[in-house]
Amino acid sequence: MSQVLNTPPPATSPVAPADDAAALAARYGLTVSGARPSLSAYVRQLWARRHFITAFATAKLTSQYSQAKLGQVWQVMTPLLNAAVYYFIFGILLGTKHGVPDYVPFLVTGVFVWTFTQSSIMAGTRAISGNLGLVRALHFPRAALPVSFALQQLQQLLFSMAALVVILLCFGVPVSVSWLLAVPVLVLQFMFNAGVAMIVARMGAKTPDIAQLMPFLLRTWMYVSGVMWSIDKVLSNNKLPHWAMALLESNPAAVYIDLMRFALIDSFHAHQLPHHVWALAVGWALVAGVGGFIYFWKAEETYGRG
16 A cells, blocks of 8 residues: 555656647648748749739839929939939030930930939838838738839839930930830849849848948949940940950940930940840849849848847
8 A cells, every 4th residue: 555655656748849849830830930931932922912012112102202392293303403414514524425426315315224223222222121110010021122112213214204205306316116125125124123122122131331332332333334425435445454345345234224225216326235235134134133032032031130
């Protein structure tokens, strides 16, 4: 009897180890909060939010000049005023207009197309860091933010294109079938801009100081992209080293600018374009678009934390 009373009670089952907990969570369909989905799932999630991306871009564009008395007129006035300043400094004072037919359409086209890239990248640097409240409050693929900012700038460019058409007609540039080439150029440039915006969005989410450095980098990029001067005219002098000529010709901003000039301005001929220009345009769009998307997706679970 004493042996029965003194027998220790059976040991209780130990706490389930981590492996058992993971198996239990998998059995009931539980996942880690904020975990990065697979790349294919991420693409599907982003496509499912396409209406949100469009609405968010449109709302941002509408509210951009809501405090100004002229309102949305500034969407066209801002790049036009920039073009006027560049015409005075570069075209008149520095004489870059000499030897360039239809210099005003040449310049305005370059300014409008460059502004599309510049604004998309600048907005991308703050796409995550400037919208932390939205990122932390709602669950959605974070790539929707830089893509929507690039789409916002595309919408603004389309408004500006109406003014560009008026300028082309006023300076005697005839309407041509080649104007239809502007559509694929804008599609490829949008892919490039969105990809770069996603790259700088990830960098800006971790290091907000990127937004302070970016204007200096973009200004330098603008000066070497032939916005205010003719790359073809400079290369024809053949005084630059070969590597510098190759960089100027393959510069993605210059590629899209020159393709748009070729599409819209009849005096801008094919021989002024770099060799294999469409291959360059497609290549930059795929490298930046696909590469930027994957680079951004790899840090999906880190956005809005810390």
